Amino acid sequence: MTRALLIDRIGELTTNEPGIGAGIGGRIADAAVVVEGDRVAWVGPAGRAPAADERVDAAGRALLPGWVDSHTHLMFAGDRTAEFEARMAGEAYAAGGINVTVDATRAAPDAALAANLDRLVGEARRSGTTTIETKTGYGLTVADELRSARIAGRSADAVTFLGAHVVPAGTDPAAYLALVTGPMLEAVAPHVSAVDVFCEAGAFDAAASAEVLASARAHGLATRVHGNQLGHGPGVQLAVAHGALSVDHVGFLDDADVAALAGSWTAGARGTVATVLPACDLSTRMPLAPARRLLDAGAVLAIASNANPGTSYTSSMAFCVATAVLQMGLTVHEAVYAATRGGAIALGMHEDGWRDPRGTAHARVGVIAPGARADLHLLDAPAATHLAYRPGMPLTAAVWRAGERIR
Numbered sequence: 001m002t003r004a005l006l007i008d009r010i011g012e013l014t015t016n017e018p019g020i021g022a023g024i025g026g027r028i029a030d031a032a033v034v035v036e037g038d039r040v041a042w043v044g045p046a047g048r049a050p051a052a053d054e055r056v057d058a059a060g061r062a063l064l065p066g067w068v069d070s071h072t073h074l075m076f077a078g079d080r081t082a083e084f085e086a087r088m089a090g091e092a093y094a095a096g097g098i099n100v101t102v103d104a105t106r107a108a109p110d111a112a113l114a115a116n117l118d119r120l121v122g123e124a125r126r127s128g129t130t131t132i133e134t135k136t137g138y139g140l141t142v143a144d145e146l147r148s149a150r151i152a153g154r155s156a157d158a159v160t161f162l163g164a165h166v167v168p169a170g171t172d173p174a175a176y177l178a179l180v181t182g183p184m185l186e187a188v189a190p191h192v193s194a195v196d197v198f199c200e201a202g203a204f205d206a207a208a209s210a211e212v213l214a215s216a217r218a219h220g221l222a223t224r225v226h227g228n229q230l231g232h233g234p235g236v237q238l239a240v241a242h243g244a245l246s247v248d249h250v251g252f253l254d255d256a257d258v259a260a261l262a263g264s265w266t267a268g269a270r271g272t273v274a275t276v277l278p279a280c281d282l283s284t285r286m287p288l289a290p291a292r293r294l295l296d297a298g299a300v301l302a303i304a305s306n307a308n309p310g311t312s313y314t315s316s317m318a319f320c321v322a323t324a325v326l327q328m329g330l331t332v333h334e335a336v337y338a339a340t341r342g343g344a345i346a347l348g349m350h351e352d353g354w355r356d357p358r359g360t361a362h363a364r365v366g367v368i369a370p371g372a373r374a375d376l377h378l379l380d381a382p383a384a385t386h387l388a389y390r391p392g393m394p395l396t397a398a399v400w401r402a403g404e405r406i407r
């Protein structure tokens with residue numbers, strides 16, 4: 001028989017269901033949550049909580065949904081400390097460093113790639129991340145992209161094919177595009193749920209990116225775009241026109257880009273999420289993405305870590321949330337929502353029945369509401385506001401993923 005767990009005396013519960021509680025986070029003070037199996041069974045005021053088999057006393061601390069990190073690149077080997085040092089000494093980021101990681105990744109045995117992935121996913125989970133997407137994109141041959149996708153699928157909740165990351169050094173761009181949209185996609189498609197393209201000067205232009213997105217759709221795969229990262233470009237408009245789930249980075253936007261992102265959600269349409277990557281903006285010394293402007297215009301926002309060895313070597317969603325609040329002008333509750341439910345929407349996991357790479361169907365994530373997957377993050381603080389009020393402090397007290405305590 002399924003045992004019920006009661007977590008009570010929660011000082012502040014963020015449900016992310018505005019109908020359940022106050023504000024964008026649907027917050028309830030002095031609350032309780034009941035978990036049965038891998039699902040949330042009940043939420044409400046502590047005084048009305050039903051009986052359960054086990055009890056955890058939250059002792060007045062804050063409980064929120066586990067982070068949903070919708071953008072990482074964890075299938076890699078090697079290290080780029082020297083490149084980071086040079087950047088902090090004034091050198092500009094150029095995507096050329098990707099080839100350094102490609103060489104290291106190709107040279108690494110499967111076991112080393114898997115061990116590195118598990119190490120990084122473990123770090124993320126201990127920091128409160130209960131859903132994590134990761135991308136291929138440092139293999140860039142059919143064999144290396146295929147093994148990246150297969151290995152990623154063992155531990156990530158979602159795997160995205162990023163064969164269109166850069167054209168590998170010494171390769172003809174037209175021939176590589178034909179490979180990525182043809183045999184490489186064919187090989188990788190059974191192991192991924194989405195296809196991504198780095199639409200940027202020096203990577204893939206608008207026409208090539210459009211081909212990548214069209215080939216993905218022809219295989220029944222969702223799409224995402226790395227867009228407007230290093231300068232203004234066609235990425236955002238392309239993502240919206242192709243119905244991509246998300247466009248990520250979005251650092252350089254004009255009014256038409258902001259309007260397109262906001263407009264993609266009108267009349268009940270499934271739009272394109274604008275995913276901001278604050279740790280990456282800082283680590284590349286790029287302007288911070290205009291998250292406030294996007295929200296004010298009506299866009300749907302996600303915050304993700306972009307954990308990778310080149311532009312953002314951190315999976316700390318707490319750091320990203322604190323940066324979004326302190327430097328991008330979001331309120332704490334807007335930032336927490338974007339890093340939980342926003343990420344779930346960006347991944348299409350905000351609805352029941354999404355399947356992980358192992359084929360298992362799951363309940364929706366990013367909310368604490370009856371029927372949702374029981375992904376819970378207990379803070380060592382009385383309110384989510386402490387994530388920005390006490391930046392950099394180790395505030396994760398406990399984490400449950402699908403009802404199982406993992407920290």
Ligand code: NIG
Nearest residue numbers: 097098198226306308310311
């Ligand atoms: O999202 N923009 C492209 N890809 C990664 C960085 C890759 C790298 O420099 O290794 C990103 O920032």
